[in-house]
Amino acid sequence: MDSEQRVLERPWWRFSFWQVGARIAHGSHVQKWGDRVFYNATRFLAIFIIILSGLLVLELVQDSWEAIQKFGLGFLVGTTWDPVAEVFGTLPTIVGTIAKCVIALTLAIPISLGSAIFLALYAPRWIRDPLSYLVELLAAIPSIVFGLWGLFVLVPIVRTLQIWLKSHFGWFPLFKGPAVYGVGVLAAGIMLAIMITPIITAVSRDLIRAVPRSQMEAMLALGATRWEAVWKAVLPYARTGLIGAIVLGLGRAIGETMAVTLVGGNAFKLMTSLFDPVHSMASQIASEFTEATYSLYVSSLIYVGLVLFGITVILSLLAQFLIWRLSRGRIGILE
């Protein structure tokens, strides 16, 4: 009562926002009324989020309807993107997106699982905390900054790598393209790998740490080395969740826009080599949308967005299901 009295006797300018409300409703006759209003207001806001999500789907479908009607599902396997002839099909961008993500995952999975195991089980506390923090910081860097760095630092490195690969492994079909651009599937894949590593690392680290200690201790007691205990007890135990973490990373990689737009090369063509500059779905939308001059063109780009949306939603549902099944609770995906 005493502290409440003090609060209520403060001049108005010393009230923070929540105390202003408290002051207005001082007095018991408004209590029931206040509760009801407050309950319904917050409930409405919760419902509003559902409405917003519905609206998102509705707007995407509505605005891509023209293209959906004209091209149907054939849009997904069409290989022509010709704004002049008004024919649109998006197979090459889907292939480009998949290729970039495959490279990204191939590089990111071993590195992030390795780091996650190291951070969760091996590193002493004084190393673990700062390193975990740095890894999480990597996840906070805006994608456009990654893109800028990628364009001016990574791309020249990749160009050198391309020339080297071509001269030593030029017989390999995926290395057959022109090794002159630097920008392309390979550069975008490496860029994406750098961007999703921290996410996969952070989530898997938490998952591995959530594995009961006894699992590992039992193996160690039987005479296993630490590595054997990790490989045969800890990882199988966390397997479902780890796959979830990887799927989560994949979801990010597929929707990643700015960095891929800057280093991916952005040509509409069915890739035949890892050196080809190729659009991904997101980069095509980003680079062509403001140039789309008539409604079917815009509609086709939104159709690409709708496909992208569908894929990421499915992936994120899958990731959540897998992670949840293991952890039975919340793992800090956000942090």
Place this chain on the structure above:
Amino acid sequence: MSAETSLRDHRRKILDRTSVFGMALCTALTVFVLLVILGYVIYRGASYISWGFLTSLPTPVGEGGGGIANALVGSLLVVAVASMMAIPIGVGAAIYLSEFQSGWLGRSVRFLADVLIGVPSIVVGLFAYALVVQPMKDFSAFSGSVAYAFIMIPIILITTQEALRLVPTSLREAALALGTPRWRMILSIVLPTARRALLTGLLLAVARALGEAAPMLFTAFGNPFWNTNLAKPMATVPLVIYRYAVAPYDDWHNQAWAAAFVLILVVLVVNVLTRLAFRSRVDD
């Protein structure tokens, strides 16, 4: 012990050692890449940035000088308007989810938030375009705010819910036992108790929005001139970085680095702040 087993044991030991080494190497590589990127952005940005860069308007190519004053103000404006929309919705819904018997509605909202957080920002941009730009028939800063708000809402919702979960039930019970109405208990006991974690979540959401360029491409659109009218196209910092990066002029590239430096600085400051907030809460 036969020679064969001891040889096998030897191999197992070697594998054990090398695996630790390999994993440490993975961690080192990840951290190394981070430091290289940060270091390079800071190096390039810090060597170009100046007070004039922050306070002057863009100039035409070749004229020299020029800055990002309009983009800085634009970013702040767009994000501020987005926050005004996103914070009440996110925090309010989170209160409903964690303070009331929200049942299936609460579960589905939380589920949706977890899905929305994974929606690519470019798709959010398309949504804002369809929702605001098309009816208004022009790109506008406001449509950019709508896109940012949509990105921020799930982040705010989830972090707020986590923050409210940290508030001890005994505090709520004590307040209710004194006859405090529920809504007042929430506003003057629960929220102030969780304020640090709450602010952390809000800051994270703001930092995330400040760095997003993709949804701005066809909403706020960018603008080389001074503009504070929300109904007109407006420059934002990430957009300027993008436009300058793809242009073929060295001077613009330098400016892109400097702008990226500003952006990184904001992100770093926010992250260090949130880190400190969490650390001191643990110490309490």
